[in-house]
Amino acid sequence: MTTDTHTTEALTTDTLRGAALRHGASSDFDAAKVDATTIEDLQAVGSDKWTRYEGCIGAFIAEMDFGLAPCVVDAIKEASDHHRLGYIPDPWKKRVATSCADWQKRYGWKVDPACIRPVPDVLEAFEIFLREIVRPGNSVIVPTPAYMPFLSVPQLYDVDLLEIPMLRKASSEVTEGEWLFDFDAIERAFAKGCHAFVLCNPHNPIGKVLTREEMLRLSDLAQRYDVRIFSDEIHAPFAYGRNRHIPFASISSQTAMQAFTSTSASKSFNIPGTKCAQVILTNPNDLELWMERAQWSEHQTATIGAIATTSAYEGGASWFEGAFDYVRRNAALVNEEMGGRFSKVGYIRPEGTYIAWLDFSPLHLDDPADYFLKKANVALTDGRECGAVGAGCVRMNFAMPHPLLEECFDRMFTALHVDGLL
Ligand SMILES: Cc1ncc(COP(=O)(O)O)c(C=O)c1O
Structure with a gap:
């Protein structure tokens, strides 16, 4: 592979993002229909999000309640009409x-398709990274709070987990507070012999979108200590305002060699059950290793997932822009609530994703997830599942119908108010 295949081109995100919309095409995302979706409708769909905790608003698992892009529905119907449900063939992989x-x-990013391979899901890519690159007996750094499986899966591969808490920069008159990497702690861990790092960008559950400068600093440290980076970019399309997603591997030939990237259309198009994510192997040694030792995972990738994913990537941009507008509207509501009725709760505005991190420790709630489940019928993720720093916190998925998000905050506020906590 030449360096040209992974250098950033002079294409700006603005010229590409939502191009269809700006050129007059309307989104086929139906916001009014989403607004009108009820709890009963969502329970009838039968997702884990809406059936695991009966009668509760599902705000824990990272799925969007917005239905499917019409192009994805059509592609799945067409596949069924034409009996395309055999093992995944090479043309679909391509x-x-x-x-x-x-x-x-x-x-x-102009990346060579030859280094992109299918894998059932991003977590399987992470498992392959642990098994084949990190290897048993070694360690991996996970900045916390983290997406929960990053903390539980390493031990299955006999890999030690090093949790490094993110630093919270307090808000000032000019900034609203931000999350920063603890580069000193990261360097100390590298110096002690850790050779692997999990980068989740945009970062679930804190919604941080990394800047080029932060990634370059990480890359320079990684270069000094011979560290490989698992770059999870599944939330890539969800970056708000001035924040821009920059694929780690796209920055330079150095980052391309360090990165083991995985991404998927599953978050942006809500198709995680179709099982077709991708690895982007910009280090040629990884590609060789993959073909020798991990090709089996390609065989486990679902053909229907390849079909759904392809239709989403090829024809779903305008639907996605509509969905993302809806997510932005919900993010504005979360910001408003946290700055208003919930202003005592610790909160840093997410820069991306559809996930918010809420710190209830100022209210001295020991187990806010359990509290809101029992007292407000709202199901959130217990922050402790995201690392030791998560005690007193919850992770909230706000990609739900806007009226239900309003109800979610009403329910939570009422519970706290009745108990004299707010
Ligand atoms: C950051 C992140 N990575 C990975 C996953 C899981 O993706 P997959 O279903 O492809 O394993 C999720 C799902 O919520 C996620 O938020």
Whole structure:
């Protein structure tokens, strides 16, 4: 692979993002229909999010309640009409790779489809990274709060977990507070012999979108200590305002060699059950290793997932822009509530994702997830599942119908108010 295949092109995200919308095409995302969706409708769909905790608003698992892009529905129907449900064949693997590479152009990245391979899901890619690159007996750094499986899966591969808490920069008159890497602690861990790091960008559950400078600093440290980076970019399309997603591997030939990238259309199009994520292997040694030792995972990837993913990447941009507008509207509500009725709760505005991190420790709630489940019928993720720093915190998925999000905050506020906590 030449360096040209992974350098950032002069394409700006603005020229690409939502191009269809700006050129007059309307989104096929139906916001009014989402607004009108009731709890009963969502329970009838039968997702884990709406059936695990009966009668509760599901705000824990990272799924969006917005239905499917019409192009995805059509592609799945067409696949069924034409009996395309056998093991995944090479032509579909190639289409996944090409359409994923085209989608990466949204972020100004011109990546060679030849280094993109299918894998059932991002977590399987993480498992392969642990098994084949990190290897048993070694360690991996996970900045916390973290997406929960990053903390539980390493031990299954006999890999030690090093949790490094993110630093919270307090808000000032000019900034509203931000999350920062603890580069000193990271360097100390590298110096002691850790050679692997999990980068989740945009970062679930805190919604941080990394800047180029932060990633370059991480890359320079990684270079000094011979560290490999698992770059989870599943939330890539969800970056708000001036924040821009920059694929770690796209920054330089150095980052391309360090990165083991995985992404998927599953968050942006809500198709995680179709099982077709992608690895982007910009280090040629990884590609070779993959073909020797991990090709089996490609065989486990679902053909229907390849079809759904390809249709989403190829034809779903305008639906996604509509969905993302809806997510932005919900994010504005979360910001408003946290700055208003819930202003005593610790909160840093997310820069991306559809997930918020709420710190109830100022209210001295020991187990806010359990509290809101029992007293407000709202199901959130217990912050402790995201690392030791998560005590007193919850992770909230706000990609739900806007009226239900309002109800969610009403329910939570009423419970706290009745108990004299707010
Ligand atoms: C950051 C992150 N990575 C990975 C996953 C899981 O993705 P997959 O279903 O492809 O394993 C999620 C799901 O919520 C996630 O938020």
